[in-house]
Amino acid sequence: MSLVVRDLRVVFDTPKGPVWAVDGVDLEVAPGAVLGLVGESGSGKSVTLRAIARLLHANATVSGEVLWEDEDVLAMPPDRLRRLRGAEIGIVFQEPMAALNPVLTIGLQIDESLEAHTELDTKGRRARALELLDLVGIAAGGARLGQYPHEFSGGMRQRAMIAIALASSPKLLLADDPTTALDVTIQDQILRLLLRLKAELGMGLVLVTHDLGVVAQTCERVAVMYAGRVCEAGPVASVFASPRHAYTQALLRAMPGEGARAGAKLVPIPGQAPRLDRPAQGCAFQPRCTVSESACETRRPSMETDGDRRFACYAEARL
Amino acid sequence: MSIVLQANAVERRFPAPRGLADLLLRRPIRAVHALSGVSIAIEAGETLGVVGESGCGKSTLARCLVRLIAPDAGAVMFEGQDIATLRSSDRLRFNRAVQMVFQDPFASLNPRMTVGAALAEVLRVHNIVPDADIPARVLALLDQVQLPASAAGRYPHAFSGGQRQRIGIARALAMEPRVIIADEPVSALDVSVQAQIVNLFMELQERLGLAIVFITHDLRLVRHMAHRVAVMYLGRVVETGLTHDIFEAPRHPYTRALISAVPSLIPGQARADAVRGELPSPMAPPPGCPFHPRCPIVMPRCASDAPSLINGVSCWAAG
Numbered sequence: 163m164s165l166v167v168r169d170l171r172v173v174f175d176t177p178k179g180p181v182w183a184v185d186g187v188d189l190e191v192a193p194g195a196v197l198g199l200v201g202e203s204g205s206g207k208s209v210t211l212r213a214i215a216r217l218l219h220a221n222a223t224v225s226g227e228v229l230w231e232d233e234d235v236l237a238m239p240p241d242r243l244r245r246l247r248g249a250e251i252g253i254v255f256q257e258p259m260a261a262l263n264p265v266l267t268i269g270l271q272i273d274e275s276l277e278a279h280t281e282l283d284t285k286g287r288r289a290r291a292l293e294l295l296d297l298v299g300i301a302a303g304g305a306r307l308g309q310y311p312h313e314f315s316g317g318m319r320q321r322a323m324i325a326i327a328l329a330s331s332p333k334l335l336l337a338d339d340p341t342t343a344l345d346v347t348i349q350d351q352i353l354r355l356l357l358r359l360k361a362e363l364g365m366g367l368v369l370v371t372h373d374l375g376v377v378a379q380t381c382e383r384v385a386v387m388y389a390g391r392v393c394e395a396g397p398v399a400s401v402f403a404s405p406r407h408a409y410t411q412a413l414l415r416a417m418p419g420e421g422a423r424a425g426a427k428l429v430p431i432p433g434q435a436p437r438l439d440r441p442a443q444g445c446a447f448q449p450r451c452t453v454s455e456s457a458c459e460t461r462r463p464s465m466e467t468d469g470d471r472r473f474a475c476y477a478e479a480r481l
Numbered sequence: 482m483s484i485v486l487q488a489n490a491v492e493r494r495f496p497a498p499r500g501l502a503d504l505l506l507r508r509p510i511r512a513v514h515a516l517s518g519v520s521i522a523i524e525a526g527e528t529l530g531v532v533g534e535s536g537c538g539k540s541t542l543a544r545c546l547v548r549l550i551a552p553d554a555g556a557v558m559f560e561g562q563d564i565a566t567l568r569s570s571d572r573l574r575f576n577r578a579v580q581m582v583f584q585d586p587f588a589s590l591n592p593r594m595t596v597g598a599a600l601a602e603v604l605r606v607h608n609i610v611p612d613a614d615i616p617a618r619v620l621a622l623l624d625q626v627q628l629p630a631s632a633a634g635r636y637p638h639a640f641s642g643g644q645r646q647r648i649g650i651a652r653a654l655a656m657e658p659r660v661i662i663a664d665e666p667v668s669a670l671d672v673s674v675q676a677q678i679v680n681l682f683m684e685l686q687e688r689l690g691l692a693i694v695f696i697t698h699d700l701r702l703v704r705h706m707a708h709r710v711a712v713m714y715l716g717r718v719v720e721t722g723l724t725h726d727i728f729e730a731p732r733h734p735y736t737r738a739l740i741s742a743v744p745s746l747i748p749g750q751a752r753a754d755a756v757r758g759e760l761p762s763p764m765a766p767p768p769g770c771p772f773h774p775r776c777p778i779v780m781p782r783c784a785s786d787a788p789s790l791i792n793g794v795s796c797w798a799a800g
């Protein structure tokens with residue numbers, strides 16, 4: 163395994179008390195493996211990725227274990243951490259405008275990454291920057307290098323960020339919703355690019371997305387998050403075909419798809435999102451669950467393993 | 482049938498940066514042709530889906546529609562009046578009636594204002610409800626977008642990407658608009674929350690005749706909720722029509738490529754190849770039909786004559 167995350171917890175200290183954003187997450191990514199991370203909006207996907215790269219706000223307390231090639235990331239000194247980020251682990255953030263520097267041209271931002279992580283000279287870096295823009299489908303790269311983030315379209319910013327992350331040829335890419343602003347044809351081009359890097363260079367990939375179609379087409383394994391925990395994990399095909407957590411099942415049913423009649427109301431999961439400032443005693447999904455039993459209210463189901471499937475749901479057999 | 486908002490042959494260019502080589506070789510100033518003669522119309526109670534390649538001009542069109550930027554040529558009409566000529570009270574009425582949900586929520590929220598204070602300010606400045614009712618209305622707005630009451634006291638940075646996106650929607654809805662221009666409003670939401678927001682839009686539409694311009698890359702969603710669709714490519718509308726017709730019998734080869742590239746939910750199912758060929762640059766749009774360099778059914782005349790939009794499609798092959 164290149165990345166092992168064990169019992170990761172993140173608590174935000176807020177004026178109104180603690181918020182348990184990530185509450186005991188376990189993940190593993192082997193070299194060249196692709197893990198999909200899906201789940202409810204606000205369930206802790208981005209905070210998990212940021213915790214792995216130690217990029218959280220000062221009001222966050224992180225505990226648990228993050229091992230990168232057997233090295234303890236949570237104990238790394240700052241200079242080792244700087245080399246880790248970028249050179250070994252690339253990160254594509256969810257909101258490009260918040261991650262890109264608004265006063266530097268895109269060209270300079272790619273160049274910074276190339277300068278820090280490669281041996282290329284000025285000319286070589288420019289050629290590589292153009293190549294990277296071409297790889298992510300940005301035409302007329304020469305002129306584009308001189309533009310600022312606000313002069314790019316939403317999807318072009320997202321692709322510029324992917325180019326910056328890939329500039330150092332990382333061994334692992336943490337990609338947070340990297341194709342939301344892309345049309346399906348460019349999305350396809352980007353996903354093929356990532357899969358090629360995985361096949362050719364053995365790059366590992368953690369792909370956060372809300373697009374279950376993207377997960378089906380790109381990932382080998384998927385982990386589903388709800389209220390700061392992984393509620394189910396396993397191979398994509400079997401999880402989608404026969405979910406073993408009630409939340410996964412409800413999520414799959416809320417998809418607008420070939421089934422739902424156009425113009426008809428979609429079927430969201432009923433009820434309120436869970437409160438992270440007041441964790442439930444039992445299963446966090448219980449108040450919204452249609453198949454819950456009495457144990458669900460009082461005792462948190464623990465993670466069970468059955469072959470290559472993992473799930474934490476008492477109702478698993480009845481789904 | 483009453484058209485509320487309309488774009489008539491809107492053009493918009495942005496100057497492209499000039500490199501040293503451009504200056505030395507005295508190349509002419511280049512421009513990004515973001516919009517080249519775009520016309521759309523939207524009726525009360527209707528949803529127009531706008532789809533197209535990343536960078537094709539969708540957000541620029543949206544910004545023209547809400548008067549954040551002015552077209553270089555052409556006009557945007559609100560209830561039959563050119564919005565560039567609106568004065569005093571008409572202008573205020575327009576500013577309230579036409580609201581935008583921005584593609585990049587992070588950049589559009591004030592980081593120094595709590596979410597509750599920001600919403601309250603909108604309600605107060607535009608006199609939407611009596612001062613005494615503002616706190617209750619703020620909570621109702623948050624509830625509509627599935628955020629808890631406790632969200633009012635937090636700053637934008639303390640939310641997840643999808644939660645911020647919903648704050649942007651709440652702010653637009655606070656104005657009780659007649660038209661919403663929603664630029665990728667649900668791209669960061671899981672399918673269940675997405676379903677709730679889409680249902681909310683459809684409810685407001687039924688109840689209040691809200692007109693919606695829905696810009697998205699999610700073709701499943703467009704198919705589900707749009708009455709009509711406009712497909713854009715490189716600054717132009719290349720096909721437009723009723724949603725059902727566009728999906729059942731797409732006539733433009735770009736529309737066909739787009740529809741066939743939607744990732745399937747069944748893992749491993751082979752994808753149709755994405756559009757091939759060199760990516761076009763809006764700085765040097767190809768002569769003739771903008772899609773011809775990548776078109777699978779290109780004919781000799783496509784390289785020299787630009788087809789115009791006739792009967793909802795702009796393609797020489799669509800006889």
Ligand SMILES: Nc1ncnc2c1ncn2[C@@H]1O[C@H](COP(=O)(O)OP(=O)(O)OP(=O)(O)O)[C@@H](O)[C@H]1O
Nearest residue numbers: 174183203204205206207208209639640641642643
């Ligand atoms: N700085 C912070 N202070 C307090 N709470 C925070 C902070 N940052 C995030 N949170 C909370 O932590 C939870 C997890 O956030 P995270 O961004 O990981 O969600 P996510 O799964 O990425 O959601 P999305 O799909 O909407 O992007 C959210 O409920 C959010 O409100």
Ligand SMILES: Nc1ncnc2c1ncn2[C@@H]1O[C@H](COP(=O)(O)OP(=O)(O)OP(=O)(O)O)[C@@H](O)[C@H]1O
Nearest residue numbers: 313314315316317495515535536537538539540541
């Ligand atoms: N302020 C600006 N200055 C210079 N160029 C701009 C500016 N705004 C947009 N552009 C250019 O206009 C073109 C269209 O951009 P726009 O944001 O409208 O695309 P879009 O269709 O919304 O794309 P996406 O789906 O990626 O969000 C792009 O080539 C972009 O670089």
Ligand SMILES: [Mg+2]
Nearest residue numbers: 208256641642
């Ligand atoms: Mg997130």
Ligand SMILES: [Mg+2]
Nearest residue numbers: 315316540584
């Ligand atoms: Mg856009």
